[in-house]
Amino acid sequence: MDLKNITILSLYSELKERRISCREVAQVFLEHVRKVDPKVRAFLYVNEEWVLKQAEEADRRWREGRAGALEGIPISIKDNILIKGHPTTCASRILANYIAPYDATVIERLKREGAIFLGKTNMDEFAMGSSTENSAFHPTYNPWDLERVPGGSSGGSAVAVSTRMGLGSLGSDTGGSIRQPASFCGVVGMKPTYGLVSRFGLVAFASSLDQIGPFALDVEDTALLLNIIAGFDPRDSTSADIEVPNYLTFIRENVQQKFVIGLPREYFSGDLDPEVTKILEEVIKALSEKHTIKEINLPHTKYSIATYYIVAPAEASSNLARYDGIKYGFRADAKGLIDLYKKSRSLGFGKEVKRRIMLGTYALSAGYYDAYYLKASKVRTLIKEDFERAFKEVDLILAPTTPTPPFKIGEKTKDPLQMYLSDIFTIPVNLAGLPAISIPVGLTAERLPVGAQIIGPAFRDELVLTLAYQIEKTLCLKLTPPIL
Numbered sequence: 001m002d003l004k005n006i007t008i009l010s011l012y013s014e015l016k017e018r019r020i021s022c023r024e025v026a027q028v029f030l031e032h033v034r035k036v037d038p039k040v041r042a043f044l045y046v047n048e049e050w051v052l053k054q055a056e057e058a059d060r061r062w063r064e065g066r067a068g069a070l071e072g073i074p075i076s077i078k079d080n081i082l083i084k085g086h087p088t089t090c091a092s093r094i095l096a097n098y099i100a101p102y103d104a105t106v107i108e109r110l111k112r113e114g115a116i117f118l119g120k121t122n123m124d125e126f127a128m129g130s131s132t133e134n135s136a137f138h139p140t141y142n143p144w145d146l147e148r149v150p151g152g153s154s155g156g157s158a159v160a161v162s163t164r165m166g167l168g169s170l171g172s173d174t175g176g177s178i179r180q181p182a183s184f185c186g187v188v189g190m191k192p193t194y195g196l197v198s199r200f201g202l203v204a205f206a207s208s209l210d211q212i213g214p215f216a217l218d219v220e221d222t223a224l225l226l227n228i229i230a231g232f233d234p235r236d237s238t239s240a241d242i243e244v245p246n247y248l249t250f251i252r253e254n255v256q257q258k259f260v261i262g263l264p265r266e267y268f269s270g271d272l273d274p275e276v277t278k279i280l281e282e283v284i285k286a287l288s289e290k291h292t293i294k295e296i297n298l299p300h301t302k303y304s305i306a307t308y309y310i311v312a313p314a315e316a317s318s319n320l321a322r323y324d325g326i327k328y329g330f331r332a333d334a335k336g337l338i339d340l341y342k343k344s345r346s347l348g349f350g351k352e353v354k355r356r357i358m359l360g361t362y363a364l365s366a367g368y369y370d371a372y373y374l375k376a377s378k379v380r381t382l383i384k385e386d387f388e389r390a391f392k393e394v395d396l397i398l399a400p401t402t403p404t405p406p407f408k409i410g411e412k413t414k415d416p417l418q419m420y421l422s423d424i425f426t427i428p429v430n431l432a433g434l435p436a437i438s439i440p441v442g443l444t445a446e447r448l449p450v451g452a453q454i455i456g457p458a459f460r461d462e463l464v465l466t467l468a469y470q471i472e473k474t475l476c477l478k479l480t481p482p483i484l
């Protein structure tokens, strides 16, 4: 099997023609994980016996003519999404021995289509971070340069796909956690419109921002995965009851569509790395031959980090109150109830999680609520209105995904603000609830991946994918990390 040139769709046609069995596929990928994962450490959990059992069931469904759209395709899942009967740790000590009692809606849907779960991927603890260094268990390493971070918080998923330890993955994106690691690892990663994909069975970080989305090796595979996971779910009260198009059919039918593309001045000025700037300029030049390019303003961009770091910790402090040492996971030895709460939380949570809980609790406390949380909510509305105004003039927005290529391990761990700033281009999109994708568009002189971000109006995820598909076809990049 040529792992360098494989995609979900190409492997699916091999399976369909019975040139290879699901069991053989599973064995190839397990062998590959055994070989590659010790170097990059993308996984927190791989259960070989379970993988082979899933593969046998998939082979049976092929034989019986009941194969789903992903029958026999190996994928991975970020460790904050529940798969019944298997661990979900959120890379936290406090959930180290937690076994999921039910399936997330996205998992039910993937199971229905026959996907094979290779395992659960590493992440920053409770998805708080941008480098996967905040995992309580171990960091994950960037396959393009093992001394660099893969991004985060879905770093394990991005690395797994980039190194072909599975051909797709699901992550979660609260402030950039799918797009930023996708950019750092040279793969496609998409945050769908808020409400398009059910959050039922996703461990909550900041409920008004969290969204599950796919990682894949190309845009067609991304569209296929989105087809499966998108759509109304009555078990998530923020799920949108709307008609969902077939994304794969849509992008294929609209590859010729011309767009008016907006370039936000605020995203291209100041601190953007010169190599990132240069690579993006080439993309823009190529696009300008066909599309109309227009400069736009998103004037409240500069407030987005400050706004996010009130809203997200406030919601997190409330969501994480449930980890009290009694209902879930880790319980410390203690004398009496209050001591039990204190010790379980002190020992169970890592430093960044505690920092967020304290920030959030402070921002929500009586007397400070108006000054912080209420104010942040108002600024959030202004940020959303910036985008609404822009989308009256343009169809889509093109921007960098991250201000720099992947940074060194340890480079930003001492200075949380520096770490927070690496999400400056992704956070506004979550605050506004919009769809956005990161696709690989080049390599720096040091051969580190650079991503471009496409942002669309709410519930126009198909347009975001269509422009991504066109860029992919224009650039014809095939990115395989040197570790392969």
Ligand code: GLN
Binding pocket: 127, 128, 129, 130, 152, 153, 172, 173, 174, 175, 176, 177, 178, 205, 312, 423
């Ligand atoms: N890096 C951001 C944070 O630390 C975003 C994380 C995410 O999207 N889950 O909160």
